[in-house]
Amino acid sequence: MLPLREVLTALLCCFLCPLPGAWAGAVPPQTINAGAGPVPSSGNPWAQSQPQLPRAPNVVLILLDDVGFGAASSFGGPARTVAMDRLAAEGLRYNQFHTTGICSPTRAALLTGRNHHRVGFGTVSGFERPAPGYHGLWNPATATVARVLHKAGYATAAFGKWHNTPNWELGPAGPFDRWPTGLGFDYFYGFQGGQASQFETPLYRNTTPIEAPRTAQAGYHFTTDIVDDAIGWIHTQQAYAPDRPYFLYMAPGATHAPLQVPKEWVDKYRGRFDQGWDRLREETFARQKKLGIIPANARLTPRPEGLPAWDSLSPEARRLHAREAEVYAAFLAHTDYEMGRLIQQVRAAPGGENTLVMYIVGDNGASAEGGLTGSDNDMAEFFLMAPPAALETRLARMDDLGSVARDNHVPVAWAWAFNTPFQWTKQVASHLGGTRNPIVISWPARIKDRGGLRSQFVHVNDVVPTLYELLGLAAPAQVDGVAQEPMDGVSFAYSFVDPKAKSAPRRQYFETLGNRAIYADGWMASARHGLPWALFSRKEDFDRDAWELYNLNQDFSQSHDLAAQYPEKLQQMKALFEQEAAANQVLPLGLGTGQSNQAPYWFRNSKHFSFHPDLPRMPSLAAPSLLRSHRISAAVDMPVQGGDGVLLANGGRFGGYVLYVQDRHLVYENNFMGTRSERLVSATAIPAGPVRLDYRYQRSNPGLWGGGQGQLSINGEVVAELPLPRVGPPAMDGSFDIGQDRGSTVSAAYPGSFPFGGRLLEVNIDLE
Template sequence: MHSRDVLPIPDIPAPGLTTYDAKDPDTRYPPITPLLPPQGAPNVLLVLIDDVGFGASSAFGGPCQTPNFERLAKQGLKYTRFHTTALCSPTRSALLTGRNHHSVGMGNITELATSAPGNNSIWPNTCAPLARTLNLNGYSTAQFGKCHEVPVWETSPMGPYRQWPTGMGFDYFYGFLGGETNQWYPALYEGTTPVEPWGTPEDGYYLNDDLSAHAIKWMRQQKALMPDRPFFAYYAPGATHAPHHVPKDWADKYHGVFDDGWDALRERTFARQKELGVIPADAELTERSPGIPAWDDIADELKPVLARQMEVYAGFLENTDHHIGELLDALEDLHILEDTMVITIIGDNGASAEGSLQGTFNEMITLGGFAALETADVMAAKIDQFGGPEAYNHYAVGWAHAMDTPYQWTKQVASHFGGTRNGTIVHWPHGFSASGETRDQFHHVIDIAPTVLEAAGLPHPTFVNGVMQKPIEGVAMNYSFDDASAPERHETQYFEMFGNRGIYHKGWTAVTKHRTPWETGAHELPAFDDDVWELYDTRSDWTQARDVAAEFPDKLHDLQRLWLIEAVKYNVVPLDDRFVERGLPESAGRPTLVHGKRQLLFGGMGRLTENSVLMMKNTSFSLTAQVKVPEGGAEGVIVAQGGVSGGQSLYLKDGKPKYTYNFFGLDEYSVAASEAVPPGDHQVRMEFTYDGGGVGKGGEATLYIDGNAVGSGHIERTEAFLFSADETCDVGNEFGSPVTTDYSQREFSGEVEWVEIDLGLDDHNHLIRPEDRVNLAMALQ
């Protein structure tokens, strides 16, 4: 019998007689037995969908058809008061550790980490994740899909891999690291190795297909080779996070369904939710959140575009549900579905309001501060491309709010249930007898880890790898499986995100919204002490529809004080509502992977995130490449960064250097050389002289071969902040979506020895000497 509170389980041999000759009759050693969890420990499939509000899935009354979620609910339990943190990385950290998001340093997304303990994005070694605990107890473990838990300065192909999935207890990982990825051209890793999709969209490649195929293959292999060992599979697709990508026939299934707009949709969803019993019959539909326009006030010429945005999203979610169904079918085929605990959390936060009030064909335009460029005419001209490989689209805020029916607000707003309440289904026929029922006890994402451990018969470890563990902060949900009327055990829970904060305590909620998700850029925020708090008695007001702060000032005061106590306990303070400052490593206090004004890359390097490469925006810079050109000339990419949503590329076309700048997919600016690069060893260089006068301005691009100018032209405007969340920089090829369709081929047909990036002005000799390159390489060690 193993003692499992110290992990790894110590290898302590039993005392006994040691003989001299193995043939001695007294020679006895117990047979080697593999480490396994306790008898009856189930397989666990944990499914986390991305950016889905409570009112999206048909399983919870929404308009997006999700028959496989309904299938799970028919034999399982629907949790109607389950909560997340209101944002991606924090929810995932809380889910995988059983601790509050600030307790494990993830007060926000990894890209906005600071040096404060509650916001540094570094999981403490005192908070071992669930996967490691299960793995050290004999479970096989695998993660598929989205991670978004790695500190941004550790996301290059060189790691370190401490907080990558394989460093956190997962035997196998197939997915992507960032907050989102292009569903047609994803940036994938297998373990810690960058891998490319098996094909292009033209070949029929689509990420949802790929993820489910890999998950099914892994589960089949695991059961074929280790049938007695249970598995823990964490399946977290990038869907339905923007960009909203889906094959056209899935979106077309919803043609015309949303033509009457988001207000009418909220009413229909609200009625269905009452019919299903996922909200009480006396629940009230909250008013449209301030700042969201009424559908009737939308310009008629824009309505067809907005309706198409929602059609695409609905198809995206239904397609995702379809692939969950494939996983369930595979489990059924293996005859283990009823033995497997399937936990499905439909959304890591509320629906996303990050697509602006009118939605966008390319979300990077909005995030980059150029939303005014996307007029109704511009989007109408691209209506048939929404959801396809050419797009990087996101829907309008009004749809996000409708997807959060019946609650107020959206993703990022941790104060209100629209940001934090997510429909959750637990399916485990051999684990409990109840089926097709709802459970109304209050629960939170930190409750999943202790629920799984209790189901597996495993204790919370006190030591892991020699480090004493902080107690798990969640409450196991198992008590409610066969007792719908059991008193809830998770009685108190704080919430905080971007300064939006709230507290739940024994049925009461005190909340204050500090920041509005779609108001970005230079927006003045109130002082924290000036925020107006609201009070709701959710014992009788299920949806937070009636603010009773004026009626119960003492209760409000008590809950405000309790929020502060919890905030101090869990590293929530100091509150930090900075946005621009947190985006800059220098002011945020987090490390950067690259430093200085020069960087040397070598041929074959690729899949380098923008955090892995010097920032070439809002400044003058040069790209210098040492290339070998074969007889007959060369074609293809020398160095490229970005993709269809925006980027830049230096390449050879018809043997001649060419530089193309893709401005948000709206315009392409190209400069071509007048001469071809002859066979042999040569330097190809592009110098960009920034116009200045602010961010996102243009500049003059000049091309050189061996120091001689061979072409120049003006780039009218540039992107100021980020090309995308997942497109990369590649040398000698271009992976992911293409910066331009002008290529004759992507892979360079000669050899790129190295590429040097130089920021700012140089001595303008237009050549890099070998000794200069060696000096740079030595300086970077």
């Protein structure tokens, strides 16, 4: 009789060899014991705690941000994506892969295999509502692929942007169960939130805030950093667990605003966009047909009403907008170069040929959030806190675009051009410009159709079911004792071996921000709700939205509306959307278009807060709001000489406030979204010894960003007063700091983090 250990090893090998059923016949799926119960008393508990996965492939899942279908050269676009081209030459390109149309929802669907509303992400993190489908709390009945693969024996890691944790759980006290490391990833290195400076990134390692390994001035860039860290992580796995497969999720912040990239990359594209967005679409469309990326009968959709023709612009405006596009293309090319470094390391390592790489080119289409004229202060203008700067002002600082000094974004018309040949942009889940993104898949050990093209309908929620089939795993019925909801996605592994296979029969709804569509076996009904560059002007009059009907089997680019020709078919599709929306917690529409004032922030019911100088960095979004009347009081012990430095700071160069000491004088600076700044400076110097330093703000203007009166005092004596016309929120990617100003600094008046040089006892905030 064989020893029990050898029998178990043989069985594990039979069940876990990566032979997908689409190729090797019916492979019995592995049933994963995903924490459903205790380890049995019999057998070797050590062996059961370390599953063996002979010949299981590594998996690298790459997700870019805000990249349109027609942006990358691999799909006919103007940005040279060498790594993507190389990967496509050794694998497959898909031209009918779909996302949800916006950030957090796509990521939730990608990592679970479920529709985004069922995971709790009907909208982006930061816009949650206390309603099913929109709460942003990651439904535990929809476990991530990282959790499942970890239970099956994989090492798991996430790098880059993570935009799926509620803002109120981003503080240093947690809870952390909805951070990447609480959702199945052994390791996380990146940033939280929807966007961040690429040069002054607020980094986390697992759940601990850390500072970047070098400054922007010393050459730091986020994409390069996360690839370096990912390569180091792979090397660690190879050194200490060479037989353990890994799952690596790489999600850079590119090409989401701010569009920031080293200048030498931007210079490579100088003059490449002088022809303008209308001509670029025509050029991209022609390249797509030449490459065979789109069918010969595909039609180029017209420019939407409201977008200006390039020829209607002044020469000065054309010069500015051409530079904005140069920065975007450079950002994408630089990102692809860094992804190429990662892929090269993956392939060169032992088992590199048996590594499945999925390269998803965007979590949605290119973004219209730069507005009609583009922006070099994106958040201030997007949230209507400031109008776009005058053309003359923007031209004068045009060379700063792409640098740490600018929060820049492209105009809508460039986004539309980067989404060639489709209509519309990110947010518009009703149309393919918002939802159809490229994907490139390579697995040299298994995929032998090198350079192949696939045109099956695929949705982002199909990725996880596909991985499970390829790895020989069954989706678990329970994970950590929680019964799991069934998969919404379907495996597309069948397409790896049969390029002509018909798309799997399916229906798939789309909905973000009230834009909605329903797909069923080649037909799509679509209803756009509002304009993507005017998000906050939308009304919830959904019954007035016009529905369109398309036969995508014959109309690749969604160019010919058949609603008038087939009214009965349209009514059938609309009814199907209502059915799917009800089943997936989409209704009522409109819940994802605004922010709730009921979010359970830790400071919600408090008016007094006390902080000590050993406080770790906290995201600005997780700190108490000081838009109301308040007092900041710092207890310090000033030395006889020196004592300069920051007492409290919240935000960064694109908005915030800071209380600090400079040249022995108390200073308060109000930075309104990087558009204007007011400084209060004490008339007298701060004495040595124990001192109380106060700032008081009395709000007098009830408007949204209304201002009031600022006042400084030393030991109770008023030493400065100044009206503050506008007081706004801190920068989205800023930090709340005590005793220094980490990362992007609120003020340019001091060097670096400017740590306080005296003894800071505590800082108190009192809300009135």
